[in-house]
Amino acid sequence: MSVSVQEDDFDVGAEMAAMSAGRQDIGALVSFTGLVREMAGGPELVLEHYPGMTEKALGDIEREARARWDLQDCRIIHRYGPLAAGARIVLVLTASPHRQAAFEAAEFIMDFLKSRAPFWKKEAGGSWVDARESDEAALDRWK
Amino acid sequence: MQILYFAWLRERIGHPKEELETSASTVAELVEELRGRGPRYAAAFEDMAAVRVAVDQELTELDAPLDGAREVAFFPPMTGG
Incomplete structure (x- = not known):
């Protein structure tokens, strides 16, 4: 069980291997990796957060x-700072x-994480990425 | 009380944080007080529907009380992930 907020990249395979190492009781290990999509404002963005x-x-x-x-284990890694299109930005393992x-x-x-963790994306062109209403609406299904 | 600003609120106001002695008892009263500090603040707090607030690092509402709060942060809706 752990959370990391870091500038550095992460290794998905190494994180998964670390979670299951030495255990025989885990039946399912789910991994989600979020990547930076190329946006109209340019090929990179800067991610600000609230330490x-x-x-x-x-x-x-x-x-x-x-x-x-x-859950037998859970890991969240989220990056901040300058990130190029294609870069890994977030990892969730369960x-x-x-x-x-x-x-x-x-x-x-x-x-x-999308609408409750204090991160803000800024495009290379200088404009801040707007929050999507669909992200806020996505929370309703968990009520 | 420490006041923090993030993303475009920080850019509009021109600095990331400041210390403030205030008698405001709610977030809304604090916003009113900040608006009086000049046009940069008035611009940042022009549309409160676009502003989120955290008191002592917990997301809360604009009418939330401030009693005993040490840190208040203002920022736009979050766009992580």
């Missing part, structure tokens, strides 16, 4: 996911005995 609150918000989301599903819990928990974490 302190970011870690707290991600920790709260992880705790909520663990309260709702039978492990459970059966796949449904791991799938659902990973979706839940991503839905809440």
Whole structure:
């Protein structure tokens, strides 16, 4: 169980291997990787965040996911700083005995992370990326 | 009280944080007080539907009380992930 907020890239395979290493009880290991899409404003963006609150918000989301599903482990990594199109930006790993819990928990974490964790994307051209109403609406299904 | 600004609120106001002695008892009263500090603040807080607030690093509403708060942050809707 852990949350990392970092400038550095991460290794998806290494993170997955670390989660399952030495265990025989995990039946499902779900991995979601978010990538920077190329946008109209240019081939890169800068991600600003609120140090302190970011870690707290991600920790709260992880705790909520663990309260709702039978998770054996969970890991969230989110990057900040300058990121080029194609770069990895976020990783969510969830492990459970059966796949449904791991799938659902990973979706839940991503839905809440999108509109509850204090990150803001700025395009290379200087404009801030607008929040999408569909991201806020996505939270309704978890009520 | 420490006031923090992020993303375009930080850019409009011109600095990322400041210390403020205030008698405001809610976030809304604090916003009114900040608006009086000049046109940059008035521009940042022009459309409150586009502003989110956290008190002591917890997301909250504009009518939230401030009693005992040490840190208040203003920012636009979040766009992570």
